[in-house]
Amino acid sequence: MSEFRNFRLAALATAAILVGAGNIAHAQEVLEGIVIDIPAAPGGGTIPIDKVPGGVTVIDSETISGNTRTDIQDVLSKKVPGVLLIDAGGSNIRSQLDYRGFGAGSITGFPQGLAVYQSGIRINEVFGDVVNWDLVPTNGISGLTVVSGNPVYGLNALGGAAVIRMKDGFEFQGVEIESKFGSFGYKEIGTQIGITSGPWALYFAGQHIAEDGWRDFSPAEVDRMYADIGAKGSKVEAHFNLTWAKSSAGVTAATPEDLLNIGYERTFTSPQVTDLEVLMPSVNAKVDVTETLTVSGLAYYRRLKSSVIDGNVLEAEGCGEVAAEALGFDADNLTPGQQADVNLALANNALNDENVCAEEGVEGDTPASLALEALGKANGQLVEEDDVGDEPFGVIDRINQKAESWGTSFQAVEKRELFNRPNQFLVGVSYDKGSVRYKTASEIGELGDRFVVNGSGITITEPDDFTGRDVDVETEYAGVYFTNTLDVTDALAVTVGGRFNYASVDLVDLTGEFDGITSSHSFERFNPNVGATYKFMPGFQVYAGYSEANRAPTPAELACANPDNPCPIESFLTDDPPLDQVVSRSVEAGIRGELNSNAGDQKFTYGVGYFRTLNENDILFVNSNVTGRGFFFNGGDTLRQGIEARATYEWRERLSIYAGYAYIRATFEDALEFQSPAHPLAGPCSDGGDDVCIQVTPGDRLTNVPEHRFKAGFEYMITQKWMFGADLIASSGQYHLGDEINVLPKVGGYTRVDLKTTYQVTDQVEVFGIVNNVFDRRYGLFGTLFEADEAPTEPVGPNFQFNNPRSIVPAAPVAAYGGVKVRF
Template identity: 45%
Template sequence: MRTASASASVLCLVLFASFAVGPALAQDAGGAAASSVEELPAVEVVQDTPAKKAARAKKKAPAVSPLSSVSSAPPGVSTQTATGAPTAIPVAAPITVPSAVTNVTDTDIEHEGTGSIQQTLVQKVPGTFISDAAGNILRGELSFRGFDASPVSGRAQGLAIYQNGVRINEAFGDVVNWDAIPSNAISSMSVVSNNPSFGLNALGGAISILMKDGFSYQGGEVDLMAGSFGRKQVGIQAGEAFGNAGVYVAGEWFEDDGYRDFSESEVRRFYGDIGLKGTFAEVHFNLTAADNHFGATAAAPVELLARSWSNTFTSPQTTDVEVYMPSLSASVKATDTLTLSGVGYYRRFKNRVVDGNVTEIEPCPAPDDDELCLEDENVFDLNGDDIDSDIAPDDRLGSIERLATTSESWGGVVEGQEKAKLFGLSNLFLAGVSYDQGKSNYKTSSEMGVIQPKYVVTGTGVFVGGVEHDPDEGDELAPRNLNAENTYWGVYLSDALDVTDELTVTVGGRYNRATIQLTDLTGKFPDLNATNTYERFNPVIGANYKLLPGISVYGGYSESNRAPTPAELGCAEPENPCLIESFLTDDPPLKQVVGRTAELGLRGLGASYGGRYTWSAGLFRTLASDDILPIMENQRIFFVNAGDTLRQGLELSATYETRNWTGYASYAFLDATLNTCDDPSGECAFLVAGDRLPGIPRHLFKVGAEYALTSAWKVGADVIVSGDRPYFPNEAGGGDFLDAYTRVDLNTSYDVTKNIQLYGLVKNLFDQKYGLYGTYFESGEVSNVDKALGGAGFTDPRTFSPSMPFAAYGGVKVRY
């Protein structure tokens, strides 16, 4: 684990770099077609933070220039309230958008307290939940309506994620590294469904993350926190506007030993912004940087967790992530009605994984039992020599896989928004072009190891070269060295016309073209050399009708698509599956996944009894054609276009806020099933038509409240109730479910002075034990390993990632 002094040194270097190079992108949703937006009445708060003061000052301003709206959400959200490239969605925008939109504020992130962006979204957004295939809650997978944004390569990525207008799904695998974004630097997040303008991967929707700048945040804050599992956390932020210039910087550092063995984490992340604002133009430069380490201990056998909730099944399992992303954005008011804006970026991403495992390699059958074999074929080392079986006891053979991904990506968006009236009617037309280019190198290796107590695998120094006598031929254990290059083009347009004062109709669409090229650098895997191209035009149409002041009905239909990832393309041959998901073997073509979404709903906002409220009720249905599902057999995996999957359901939500208390509640019904199966046998990925999709709860209920006991003291609680989830099926089992659970979190804060606040957090108050991700393993084949380590062996094939037990944290914030 890195030392605190090293962390401080790196943070200082990053801060220095940010001022030397610059930081930024901008943010705030300015107004256009003001008649389309119904503002909530202002509600006095108990105590302002600098961010709240700046936000309220903006709201009170007599007019907001469109030039101040260099913003963060992806292009094409026709709110008729925002300008800038890509369009931001303000808090009031959902009243005019023909789809479901949920806004999460910086106050909500502060309220959650632990720096986990995913946990905040789960608390506040209906239909969201977390899975934990990564084995570390800081790298948990966020799901919305059953579509994932995951840091794990090979997982289906069904959400498009944007930060200040830049698509941050990584170039290799479209993975999302939530841990790279400082949570205290986030101004707001908008979860948007049913809009193809967000480009690739927006099957379930998109999440737009808007960062702070020196115009939206003035002041400073130092946040110190400590608590359970060795958590030590420091957060800093400061912003100031100097006339036409604004500067903002934020950083977070924390260490955590984790609630499972070998699950320590260290996070160091930074964000900075420098902006210039004039009457007709605004420019921002920003920098995001992160250097994080995670002890990611994945799913463990249920019988092992029954012995101790902290047990892990094979380690080391570590992940190191580095991200460096500068970006530049600008917005120019060309005429009274036309705004031109754009954003350009460069992103460098490094990922290093060390993964200890139980291995299928074993002594060869007699008379060659002094050598090692895989399925009766000799295993040789990097020199082409057979590996002796005496490197480890028979029942304690293991392996350590190392995976290294290095990516560089760059690109941008250019967008124009025209607000001139059409046939005398208020209208917002926007059109834009996006380009994203990514180059990645991917390497793997496998070292023979010995399984020690607590399933710790130690290396022997012998690296596997393959399982064939001819070292020139590639096979499932040979090291990989692969280049991947992806080129994404997008052209989108949208028009929102106020047909009447009550009715707004939106039409538009986006053309996507994706080219993914894989090149094998070892010369041993010629089947990986391939170029796959996918293209599609995705339409959208919708309408919003104001039934009464503050109440509207909306409906819409849209289509979206995602291209297969390199991990899916490289493990898509049933006759040549991957022994390990990331050890790519072949590249037969896979079809792109196409989503077709329809929504219908009601929503409203208003004020009563001294407070303000919002509410919404909506139905949704998304059919994903040619969906890609994993098939796991004999500890091998490959991906197929299984058929069509269906995700449909109901979402209800409400909020209420007064001077002394705030409250929210939501319920989501998620019916996620395999709709049709393309296999003639009627079975796809061990599912048949009508089966529930794995990992998705059918019922989600969330409720929370915060009450001001005095002008200085607040207390609050948040409750999440989740239904059961089907295990991820494979040949080892099926039909099992992770248990339903109820989790209660508490929070409190006390303002000692207007500048000093003490606070406390309790997570999982009643110490509920539940699983976040469930799958199966070959219990019979591993049972002897457990017995060799002094255990009773395994008979149950189920494994799952355990939830965090009871935890408590306390801290102090100093503001100026």
């Protein structure tokens, strides 16, 4: 009840402000004279926003540079009504975002439903379609555009696309240096330089960011740069650009709520570190062939190196204990007869009390038939407890990949009149080729203080859940697309278009142990779209559209779809049944407009829209009955529908106010059976095995998708040199992953306020201050379940006990930053 009251008060307070004033903060739905890149799949072409039959939000570089955090996700969460941070990893620099119930983030296993482009290049990574937002230099961004579902953006645009446009030397000239320091050891320095000389231009942007992190074991460091060399003539423009970035982040993930009650900074298992490095050179060119015809093209190469170290609890004990428990004995109080039965069971498997066995996989109920799963070394010898340490045990999963991709695209835009009416026709083709070398290994260790796994140097080779993988992956994606917008009248514009997608994924097992991994998959589909916009009068427009899109299963999903052989969250590969591609069908309709005062000193913009997207054969990730592991499966149909609303107001460049609201109802549309070992109401699965499941019914909500999202803010020039502003974000609660039947208490809703101020000391020097989460609200960004009754308590202390199966990724507490920006 208090959650709803806080949310309602926040909404009413900002609504009252808008009645008296309004805002924009440079993120707006402007209707006249503004153009966006459409399609960026993969390269260019522009169309006025008032001819787009769907939701569009444009964010400029000034908004990005003035944000209270230096990451794209946070900007989008404040300025786009349907976007919210849903952080499964627990790292500020690597957080995920949710747009209308569709995800875009860096965690494999987090369903991806947003296509992301940087200067026309799709940067959803080859292996899992993940988006590494931390590898994009934010001070080099010229603008961001978020567009709702449209097939011209290619694969993965189920919910829409985010288009990032980078700066060049023709746009930015001069030198700018910015430094920022603050809480939790935060340090940042950035620079950008732009130079022009005749037809040539040079641009460079670089950033270094480092912080100790506010949670245990959560330091982060990022170095990133972007460079562009451009040449421009009367009819030809060409650019060579280069992106390089390297990041390291302590990805601390979800922590049991019982543990957070001891210390808000606590983490559950460590080490959890992700290291990334990307190199991406590209070339692009545009030629004005005639006054109405423009052709363009680009080519790129991208190399990503990824290293993940992931410590987890290992469900393993001494083989004698496992045998005793499997036989129904009290391992600490064995009678002589029971000990004899245990010894017989161990002898049948050539084991002894000193060996280590996995808890899962025990079969049979007599000493003669009991099948214990021992953990083996790389040389095939059995693991002995003395070589590992004291119980409880842990495991360190190491996941390494080197991915390379290259691609090219060409398109033409013809603006010649059709039937004596203004018309724009765009046609294009794209081709992307990718290869990945993927290797994994698991090291057994001892779970020590604060749940840190201390490795033993012993690599586990048995059972299959822990056997290392070595896989080669090859992908090919091709697309042919078109879109045509005709001004039927001065008020009515009609758009039709579509895209044919082809995708192939080949996997080869290089270990010789998993023949089922070696497989070939191909997918193809044509996705249409149609829509219209109509201006009833100046300042009032309606729009409506229908579109389809598809997402081919990624290599990570195709190779991790077997519930009997689950993968770690960052995806070991297994021999698995195939998955079907996801197909989305979307309808959208709304109104929008812009009003200006007669004196021209005030501007008010607004928009309200309805959307409905049905996913067929949606691919879902489910936690398995093996701790820290899960699998993908086609979960029938899922539905995401709701409304988005926004309003902005500007007055004489002195005051700007904005507000946005989104209602999102995301539901399962089919009855499903989910493995959910940590759920207190889970029962036997229908297959009659040892696993436990929950039964999802149509209408149950998707997990970690808040129903209500509200954001608002203002900037006010107190004097000509001094600005003060604030941003508010509010969200309702969300169900935990693992509680797909929606019966447990939610991750609580929240309201967060950030403050900011700047002072222009001279024309060249600006100082600024920032306070994030000024009221120090404590809330969760993501929720999941864990097996509280099975979790070890020794790392906490003798009197501690896990009782609550819920765990969350806690949001950062209050933090203050200050800095200076110099430009000349």
